[in-house]
Amino acid sequence: xxxxxxxxxxxxxxxxxxxxxxxxxxxxxxxxxxxxxxxxxxxxxxxxxxxxxxxxxxxxxxxxxxxxxxxxxxxxxxxxxxxxxxxxxxxxxxxxxxxxxxxxxxxxxxxxxxxxxxxxxxxxxxxxxxxxxxxxxxxxxxxxxxxxxxxxxxxxxxxxxxxxxxxxxxxxxxxxxxxxxxxxxxxxxxxxxxxxxxxxxxxxxxxxxxxxxxxxxxxxxxxxxxxxxxxxxxxxxxxxxxxxxxxxxxxxxxxxxxxxxxxxxxxxxxxxxxxxxxxxxxxxxxxxxxxxxxxxxxxxxxxxxxxxxxxx
Amino acid sequence: xxxxxxxxxxxxxxxxxxxxxxxxxxxxxxxxxxxxxxxxxxxxxxxxxxxxxxxxxxxxxxxxxxxxxxxxxxxxxxxxxxxxxxxxxxxxxxxxxxxxxxxxxxxxxxxxxxxx
Numbered sequence: 269x270x271x272x273x274x275x276x277x278x279x280x281x282x283x284x285x286x287x288x289x290x291x292x293x294x295x296x297x298x299x300x301x302x303x304x305x306x307x308x309x310x311x312x313x314x315x316x317x318x319x320x321x322x323x324x325x326x327x328x329x330x331x332x333x334x335x336x337x338x339x340x341x342x343x344x345x346x347x348x349x350x351x352x353x354x355x356x357x358x359x360x361x362x363x364x365x366x367x368x369x370x371x372x373x374x375x376x377x378x379x380x381x382x383x384x385x386x387x388x389x390x391x392x393x394x395x396x397x398x399x400x401x402x403x404x405x406x407x408x409x410x411x412x413x414x415x416x417x418x419x420x421x422x423x424x425x426x427x428x429x430x431x432x433x434x435x436x437x438x439x440x441x442x443x444x445x446x447x448x449x450x451x452x453x454x455x456x457x458x459x460x461x462x463x464x465x466x467x468x469x470x471x472x473x474x475x476x477x478x479x480x481x482x483x484x485x486x487x488x489x490x491x492x493x494x495x496x497x498x499x500x501x502x503x504x505x506x507x508x509x510x511x512x513x514x515x516x517x518x519x520x521x522x523x524x525x526x527x528x529x530x531x532x533x534x535x536x537x538x539x540x541x542x543x544x545x546x547x548x549x550x551x552x553x554x555x556x557x558x559x560x561x562x563x564x565x566x567x568x569x570x571x572x573x574x575x576x577x578x579x580x
Numbered sequence: 581x582x583x584x585x586x587x588x589x590x591x592x593x594x595x596x597x598x599x600x601x602x603x604x605x606x607x608x609x610x611x612x613x614x615x616x617x618x619x620x621x622x623x624x625x626x627x628x629x630x631x632x633x634x635x636x637x638x639x640x641x642x643x644x645x646x647x648x649x650x651x652x653x654x655x656x657x658x659x660x661x662x663x664x665x666x667x668x669x670x671x672x673x674x675x676x677x678x679x680x681x682x683x684x685x686x687x688x689x690x691x692x693x694x695x696x
Contacts, residue, residue, distance in 0.1 A: 274588070278587055282595070285599075285618055288614055297611060298610075301617070311625060311628075314588070315625075315628045315629060315631070315641060316616070316632055316640020317628055317640070319646060319650060320628060320653070323650050327654060332617065336664065339668060343608075343667070346676055348589055350608040350678060351607070353680055355607070362604075367601035371593045371594055371597030375590055378589035378592075378629070379586070380587060381630065385630070385634045385642075387635065387642045388642055389607075389639055389644075392637075392642075392643050393636075393639075393657065404643035407643070408646075408647035409647045409650065413644070416647075420609060428663045430665070434666060434669040434674070451663070510585045556648055573668070574668075
């Protein structure tokens with residue numbers, strides 16, 4: 269039974285990936301990519317990575333999909349011109365050869381993987397009790413490999429700064445995205461009223477249980493961001509001007525608290541991001557609670573894009 | 581029957597190959613971004629399959645690579661968002677989204693002579 273599910277999933281994934289590659293129209297290709305991302309989340313469940321599955325569904329398929337769909341819709345006018353640039357047969361044959369070589373090399377590597385597989389599960393199991401959390405991924409993310417997560421939180425912030433810096437000078441400090449209007453009695457406005465209360469509860473729940481069960485701040489924050497974007501697209505809310513001081517303070521609060529806890533570790537635990545004995549769980553909680561709102565806001569504003577309107 | 585890790589590992593190899601092909605062949609920059617994401621997904625699935633092989637202690641996979649995968653997915657999203665923002669700015673400035681070196685906006689009419 270499991271074999272049948274795995275084979276069916278693999279075939280569907282490859283078929284949808286092929287669709288995103290060969291579809292004539294970019295918009296159709298992106299729609300295929302979103303469906304493919306959702307199926308990929310099922311692959312993660314089959315590979316026993318439920319935390320990764322949640323991230324893939326929310327971020328890899330959801331927010332990335334929204335971003336790509338918006339771009340595809342805006343760039344629709346360039347489609348005809350781009351098709352004329354399609355490379356000739358020799359280039360395509362050469363590309364196919366390169367792709368085939370890469371696939372065969374990776375395939376051989378997969379079949380030649382060492383047995384028994386190297387694993388850090390024993391070390392994680394031996395040390396997880398010192399962190400006080402039950403979900404091994406949370407323990408790795410905020411305790412054993414906290415440096416990665418700190419840098420990741422800063423990368424997310426830098427990505428937002430990068431997106432903002434692409435604003436034309438006259439709109440600097442203005443509001444991201446265009447002002448959306450929708451029929452106040454339409455389906456979109458209806459969903460934008462009904463879904464966010466449910467989505468916010470689910471998002472906070474996923475964040476809350478992340479210490480002991482699959483979930484966590486990234487998945488929860490993505491859901492909150494999606495709910496806010498839904499309200500923006502339906503015209504029920506507007507994006508804030510990026511020049512606001514409160515906004516900038518909220519964006520950097522998470523990484524700043526994370527850095528402060530890390531620096532305190534130098535004084536009290538003898539290492540950057542070290543937690544003193546017995547204080548690991550409260551400190552992890554502080555970091556998670558500080559990162560969660562900052563991440564939600566940052567992810568939402570990354571999707572909203574560069575400022576396109578002057579502040580009123 | 582082959583195990584799930586090998587099956588999805590081979591699937592990942594095909595995804596990376598398909599992504600490489602699409603990255604070279606599709607002329608639209610947005611399609612290249614999608615193709616790059618397909619390559620990334622392939623790498624992630626391969627890594628996830630390897631994590632699944634390291635299962636133990638009641639966990640279905642090695643938690644360290646799985647945690648790195650979450651980090652990787654978030655960073656991939658950021659890179660995609662930055663690429664899309666660059667592309668939209670290019671479109672706003674130039675009125676087209678082509679990457680062809682000899683294609684210029686209508687301001688330089690003689691540049692169109694050598695086009696395919």
